[in-house]
Amino acid sequence: MRRQIVRMEYMKGAVLMSLSFYRFNSSHTQSPLNAANLVIEKTTNPKPKLPKDELVFGKTFTDHMLEIEWDAKTGWGKPKISPYHNLSLDPSTVVFHYAFELFEGMKAYKDKSGSIRTFRGDKNMERMNKSAERIALPQFSGEELQKLIDQLLILDKEFVPDGQGYSLYIRPTLIGTTASLGVSTPDKALLFVIASPVGPYYSSGFKPVSLEATDYAVRAWPGGVGDKKLGANYAPCVLPQLQASKRGFHQNLWLFGDEGYITEVGTMNVFFVFQDPSTGKKELVTAPLDGTILEGVTRDSILELARDRLPNDEWVVSERKFTIHEVKDAAEKGNLVEAFGAGTAAVVSPIKNIGFRGEDIPVPVSLGNSGELTSQVAEWIRKIQYGEEDYKNWSRVAK
Numbered sequence: 506m507r508r509q510i511v512r513m514e515y516m517k518g519a520v521l522m523s524l525s526f527y528r529f530n531s532s533h534t535q536s537p538l539n540a541a542n543l544v545i546e547k548t549t550n551p552k553p554k555l556p557k558d559e560l561v562f563g564k565t566f567t568d569h570m571l572e573i574e575w576d577a578k579t580g581w582g583k584p585k586i587s588p589y590h591n592l593s594l595d596p597s598t599v600v601f602h603y604a605f606e607l608f609e610g611m612k613a614y615k616d617k618s619g620s621i622r623t624f625r626g627d628k629n630m631e632r633m634n635k636s637a638e639r640i641a642l643p644q645f646s647g648e649e650l651q652k653l654i655d656q657l658l659i660l661d662k663e664f665v666p667d668g669q670g671y672s673l674y675i676r677p678t679l680i681g682t683t684a685s686l687g688v689s690t691p692d693k694a695l696l697f698v699i700a701s702p703v704g705p706y707y708s709s710g711f712k713p714v715s716l717e718a719t720d721y722a723v724r725a726w727p728g729g730v731g732d733k734k735l736g737a738n739y740a741p742c743v744l745p746q747l748q749a750s751k752r753g754f755h756q757n758l759w760l761f762g763d764e765g766y767i768t769e770v771g772t773m774n775v776f777f778v779f780q781d782p783s784t785g786k787k788e789l790v791t792a793p794l795d796g797t798i799l800e801g802v803t804r805d806s807i808l809e810l811a812r813d814r815l816p817n818d819e820w821v822v823s824e825r826k827f828t829i830h831e832v833k834d835a836a837e838k839g840n841l842v843e844a845f846g847a848g849t850a851a852v853v854s855p856i857k858n859i860g861f862r863g864e865d866i867p868v869p870v871s872l873g874n875s876g877e878l879t880s881q882v883a884e885w886i887r888k889i890q891y892g893e894e895d896y897k898n899w900s901r902v903a904k
Contacts, residue, residue: 535580538645540652548588560704567661567700575643577692595684604737605681607636610849613673615665616892621658621903624890626651628802636733641690655903670705706851713857713870717754724759731797765829773846774804790823803847836866843876844868853883
């Protein structure tokens with residue numbers, strides 16, 4: 506009984522701390538994130554630039570990084586760009602124990618004129634703030650953070666490789682930095698941005714992958730945080746991926762429920778193309794944003810471009826629930842046209858086969874390495890990313 510009373514008092518205290526934080530957090534005395542306050546400290550020891558053919562995703566980083574501290578009493582501190590360095594955190598810091606951590610994935614591209622561009626960063630900022638709200642970390646002005654990222658890109662522009670398929674991967678991250686083992690709302694946080702020059706996602710060329718339809722593990726569930734970009738969503742997916750790899754598959758096709766609803770593939774959204782045999786009309790379909798699906802920027806871009814550019818009399822673009830059984834049935838009847846994953850790192854990843862309960866479901870790749878629509882949407886997005894085509898202000902030039 507005494508243990509229960511102590512635990513109840515502890516929980517009560519944690520709740521009161523959180524409520525007190527929220528009352529304080531609503532105060533107008535906190536400083537907002539302001540790019541005009543940026544302080545820049547340039548490196549005196551520039552790093553050597555690797556040849557493009559030696560770039561490995563996420564292994565090398567630019568000369569500088571961006572940091573902004575946040576405090577519940579004062580709000581956002583002065584943004585600082587300084588030489589890339591290690592972080593120093595107390596061993597009790599809440600990010601280590603209770604996963605107060607979220608991140609985003611963006612890319613910067615060098616266009617033919619040498620300007621540095623980012624692709625739909627406003628969507629990343631919007632999603633980052635949604636993730637922050639879900640785990641009680643501070644929110645911020647997305648436009649101000651984009652301005653700061655622009656300055657980091659300008660400073661480290663020599664690290665942005667040129668050429669098709671080459672880019673600078675940008676990783677904005679927000680962590681709780683309160684030093685305490687108490688489970689409560691963090692009263693300190695750190696927002697930082699690092700960047701890594703990368704080559705084409707497929708170093709050996711654009712190749713289709715084989716998936717294992719996974720129903721023995723679940724990526725996300727209703728009411729959970731599968732629609733937020735939290736680090737805690739990723740580590741539990743690594744073991745099933747290793748298990749699938751041992752069976753000869755590249756990635757997991759995540760299923761949900763007894764019905765076998767298709768949700769995502771690996772760490773990407775997933776699209777399938779079916780054809781209605783009675784009308785000949787094709788359907789591009791992906792799972793709906795029901796709280797279990799990550800609101801992918803590439804996913805949203807493909808849907809918008811497809812609805813804008815595919816002829817209505819030949820195509821239907823759908824966000825709906827569908828199952829592995831529907832895919833299997835369509836494949837057996839010759840009505841499965843193609844399939845692909847979609848995400849920032851690869852843009853699109855063509856699919857050639859799905860293993861499901863000991864059977865293979867072949868997925869057509871009409872062009873040899875991908876389907877026709879897979880190739881088309883990859884090209885649509887590439888042209889916008891590299892500034893070869895203007896579309897709805899999706900490409901932002903760093904200034």
